[in-house]
Amino acid sequence: MRIFHQPKFDFLSVKWYCITGSIVVTAIGMLSLVYKGGPNFGVDFTGGAQLIYGFSSQPDENQIRKVVETAQVKVDSVQRFDRADKNQVLLRVPMEKKEGRDLSKEVTAALTKAFFPQATAGAFDLNLNGTDALQAKLVADDPEKLAAKPNSDPKADYGRLAQSIIDARSRQGLFKTVDAAAKVPGVAPVTGAWLKEKTVAGPFTLLSAENVGPQVGKDLREKGAWAVILSWAAMLTYIGIRFRSASFGTAAVVALVHDTLFTLGLCSILNTEISLTVVAAFLTLIGYSVNDTVVVYDRIRENMQKSRRDPLTSVVNRSINETLSRTILTSGLTFLVCIALFFLGGEVLRGFSFVMMIGIIVGTYSSIFIAAPLVIVWEEWRAKKSAQNSPAAPAAKGKAPAKAR
């Protein structure tokens, strides 16, 4: 099976349309970025807190917001997280001026007061405590009287027990009742009775809490920007050395910067949140989109050696055509993988796979329609300039540059 059989498209005839189009679209994206006052940074970069709660029944976002705000915690947004049937809520809290406030504790306390009023103060909530807290409580109360038994290690035994109870909770989402915990395999009847007497099962659980201070956010922003810029520079250097040509290196990096800014602009227009993993996607994208360009360049170099007399334009055009099947197929397969990740990989990876998907399309487009034509534009410009400087020299227009091997 073949996608193209010895294709002969004239890619270079449309180069000015593509270059203009790319500039326009990227500019629109940048305008959106400026208009919105920078990228839509997530909590990793802005600082602030992000809490995810899982509820036992349909949560009411408005009520949650009201409850939390009454507890003197500012709220940016309350929204549903992941699939609707999971009853999960994502709560965003803006950054505190002072570092070190324990927001998850305060919000959890407020929610408990509102949604679980029957709980007495200090009750041990199985859905809010972790393995180590449960272990500590079991060891302190010792319902199975292990301390009195010879050859027993209460700390280890209760640790295993606490682990299996919390594991069961993880599988169930959260315990609807204390009975559900008492029924976990391995829980002895005495312990079951102890659980029923000493613990409660509240209507929600804290799934994750992130609290990033202003300093860390700023550090990460700077580090991220530097990583992107330095990887651009590294690509420029590598291609420059590998192809011994400034034109190849520069054209590749212009295409690369184009890919990054284009995707960033699109993210801004679509309001995609820029989290740590999304920046990871950007950096991966930088490596990936250079891939396509390098494959085309490799072929251009090879064809230049084979047919030194052909004008550069036709060599480049032939090289793009020869590598076209490979470019389309590889990008298509990687795209396929990213689609699987986008739809099945869960909420956390959605932003990542989205950026990868956009990036693959843009990267493939730019290596064919931007990176290769730019080499021609550069060489033509250089030839014109040298022709102007020394009119006696034969016009080198369109000729393969002697420098590139």
Next chain:
Amino acid sequence: MKRSLGWRVALTLAVLIGSIAAYWWRGHEALKRSPTAPPDPTASDVLKNGLKLGLDLRGGIHLVMQVKTGDALRVEAQDAAEHLKDEARKRGVNIGTLPPATAEGFSIQLNDQTEPSKLKDLCKSALSQTDWQIDERGREWRVSLRTPARMQIEDQSVRQAVETIRNRVDALGVTEPVIQRQSTDRILVQLPGVDDPSRVKEIIGTTGLLSLTLVDDKGGPYGSQEALLQAYGGTVPPELEVVEGFNEDSESRIRTPVFYGLKRAAAVTGRDLKNARVGHDKYNQAAVEFFLNAVGAEKFGRVTGENIGKRLAIVLDRRVQSAPVINGKIESNGIIEGNFTPEKAEALTLVLRSGALPAEMIVLEERTVGPSLGLDSIKQGVLASVVGMLLVFVAMVIYYRLAGVNAVVALLLNAIFLLGAMAWINATLTLPGIAGFILTIGMAVDSNVLIFERIREEIDGGKAPRNGVDVGFKKAFGTIIDTHVTTICAAAFLFQFGTGPVKGFAVTLVIGLLASVFTAVFVSHLLFDLIYGSKEKVEAISI
């Protein structure tokens, strides 16, 4: 041309067996060390434990704390100031007044009787010239730490904080904790499997600075700060400081804040502590009993013996816990009351036993992932990987037929090598790492595609099929190296930039790409040779 198949098959099998063995061995090791592992693990238990999971998958706490080194500097300056005062008293030198020290140092306010030359001699002999710098500005002299000394104290205090946190985490019984100094004053703490942020932060972040300090005769307690100041006529004397405490009603147990005027110099500090354990107070409420070492007991005995009838404040982290009246000479032990729950009292004894932190700490970054979210992520990530891989496999077989099967085998081997290598170097698998795993499959297939397209071209160009395969592999090799270098280069920057989960992604990507050079170039070529034998004459190649 003779094709030596033997060693190539042997090498491939060796790497394959090595990968599986490494994974299996790591799984067993992990189970052995896990306190919650089932007694007789099954094969599936071992497989599940072959990779170390990151905090985002297994649940846990990630904290970045900052040590406020200014605290340690202030204490150092205060100590130096006290020492200078002691020396001045011994030698009968009038040095004027010394306001409370700050992190920058302390100042000496000369009065009319102060002789600058004598003071200068005193400073020279009492304070180390390499550590302290004295700046004479008329009637007010500034004494400040020199930069090397300051840096040494800062460094020392961060190191001590790391040590203290390690002690406390060890006492908590967390398996495989990470406690690392990150930059000059930051400490990274990662506690896998712990999902109780409040408790952990309380234990790690409590300074645990205990001091037993005499309450001044007029030192209260007072109901408000104003009342206290009034008793001293507006300002407290420099040797005293105002510390907040609380008063507890014995009936209703309601606390109201009160203020004490305490002597700045503590009689005994937590440094002289030998042990601490949970005890009970007079209401049979949980309390913390502490025991002093010989040096502390001697000092404590002297102070309590000389001050019978006065109040002694038990100050924890700059808050008065209680201020009982000294009824007689006490030497080695005391009790901290504070209406603790048994858990709180237990936590406090742990903190006191592990020693005080040299300075206060603040949490700069906190990430907690509960176990259920991690479990969900693993399920979704594995599903996405399997589906993504199957899509690629199906596409390859449809497009390249037998050669596609060859690529599928190479990709499967790639996946096994990747898992084996990660287990071998004990790399951490994170959620983005799972994405890296599946992306690797998408990218590794690129090498196969490059080679196969090249082979097709060579055959189209008139080469004999068998020769076309060899030339295709050879010509594609340079390009494959180029594409790998660029991606790995980007991943290196990613590693540099990222925090835990993103680092995991970079590691997975790099290992996967390295493995793909081997599988796509070496193994895939071998498979061609195996399928078509060593005959030079092959009619056609299924590609």
